[in-house]
Amino acid sequence: MRVLLRDMKHGKIKLVAESLDDLWHLQHIVEPGDIVVSSTWRRERKKSDKTRPERLEKRRVTLSLRVEKVEFYKHANRLKILGIIVDGEDIGRHHSFNLGLGSILTVIKEWKPHLIHRIKEAVRSSKKPRVLLVALDDSSAELALVRQYGLEELGTIFFHGRGKRYAVKSSDEKEEFFKLVKAINEVIFREGIQKLIVAGPGFVKERFAEFLQEKFPELYQKMEMDSVSSGGRAGLYEIVRRGTVERVSKEDRLSYETLLVEKLMSEIARSGLATYGKDEVKRAASIGSIKKLLVSDKLLRSGQVEAILEEVRKTRGDVVIISTEHDAGRQLLALGGLAALLRFRM
Known part of the structure; x- marks a missing residue:
């Protein structure tokens, strides 16, 4: 991933997706309610006196969408962003951006710290050997x-x-x-x-x-x-x-997440420095006990754990988003999608 523009005063970051991994990151960066600006194809709307409407040609336009839904198709190398047009032609109508490798988009939103971190990680990861x-x-x-x-x-x-x-x-x-x-x-x-x-x-x-x-x-x-x-x-x-x-x-990100989840399971098995479940993790965060917070990407997108994330950051704990696309991530999801490695016992 490349960052072309970063204007935090107006909450605007312009990005280029260079790999399938970038499209996966964007699935978790772009959220409902965000404004996304990109170039797209749209059919011209013309009035015609003909009984049988003629097929209209598509042309390239730049639109701004207020996002309603984001879908990642890893086997097709595509990311689909669906929403309502808020700037450009046909304001108020629905449209979708179909993004692939090389696509450029601008995301306008109130940026949370973990999303800024995710962009930095995507940029850094693009320079690592495949x-x-x-x-x-x-x-x-x-x-x-x-x-x-x-x-x-x-x-x-x-x-x-x-x-x-x-x-x-x-x-x-x-x-x-x-x-x-x-x-x-x-x-x-x-x-x-x-x-x-x-x-x-x-x-x-x-x-x-x-x-x-x-x-x-x-x-x-x-x-x-x-x-x-x-x-x-x-x-x-x-x-x-x-x-x-x-x-x-x-x-490597996959190895890092796998080893963290393995350490978590090991600590849980011996009743060591680990806890899981929303209530237990919330309690650990409130007393500053969390060293590393492990959050499933699916749970994060639900918006149910923002307060816990902020509490952990205030006490200088690390927040690690775990992908559910691999076995270790699915293990975490089976625990409720939220767990923590602790500094001390509660």
């Missing part, structure tokens, strides 16, 4: 992109006639590796990946690394290798939990 994960075992390779909101699982490549019960010929394995490299290179080209993490149980990952070193030295230079207990989807999330992604990409 990471592709491969969980590799004897029978398959599972691929996933590391997004700021979680893992985007890209699919599975199955190795035919492979597995612990089958003897593997070197030539057959190389054919499967060529197939895997083709898939990896397609993702790297499409997404601009700078780092590749290959992990799994057993020795197949080492053989794949040797194959890359011999046949694809440039790809080998991008690769980091790690050991996990299983392949498949479970292997992907184990890579994240082990902190490998964080080490490779430096301060």
Whole structure:
């Protein structure tokens, strides 16, 4: 994400969405009641004497909408902002902005501290290396992109006639590796990946690394290798939990959120320095006990916890918004979407 204009006197910030992660951030930045200004397509309205109305051409216009609803379509790389036109043509009518990569918009609102922090984080994250994960075992390779909101699982490549019960010929394995490299290179080209993490149980990952070193030295230079207990989807999330992604990409958001939730669950299990649920967290905030407040992005959008957020900031606690697009975020949501790591017991 890039910031083109920042005019806090008038509550105005102009932004460019440069990635799918940026569109996800905007889903949580733009709220009902905000004014959003952007360029859009709209059909001309003309009076006609003809019985059968002619199809009107669309033309480019700049409109300001008072936002009613925001929808994020991650599989289509789109963000849809729906609202009522308050400036431009057809004031009072409904319209929607369909934003994609490269879209420019101005958001006018009363900016809360956590939203300003979110924009800064999105700008900083756009400069970090992008990471592709491969969980590799004897029978398959599972691929996933590391997004700021979680893992985007890209699919599975199955190795035919492979597995612990089958003897593997070197030539057959190389054919499967060529197939895997083709898939990896397609993702790297499409997404601009700078780092590749290959992990799994057993020795197949080492053989794949040797194959890359011999046949694809440039790809080998991008690769980091790690050991996990299983392949498949479970292997992907184990890579994240082990902190490998964080080490490779430096301060990776997904790893950070996952490790925080894991620490929370550990403290809760041993009745340690943690609490959850709105009433308990509110009480902890009132006595300055909260070190880190963990808030589900879904709960935050409901507007029910603003007072608690302000109380935590006053006592110099950190507020961390946790995405519900990944497993750790869904764990927090199961606890009510609100929890805290504490400085001292209540």
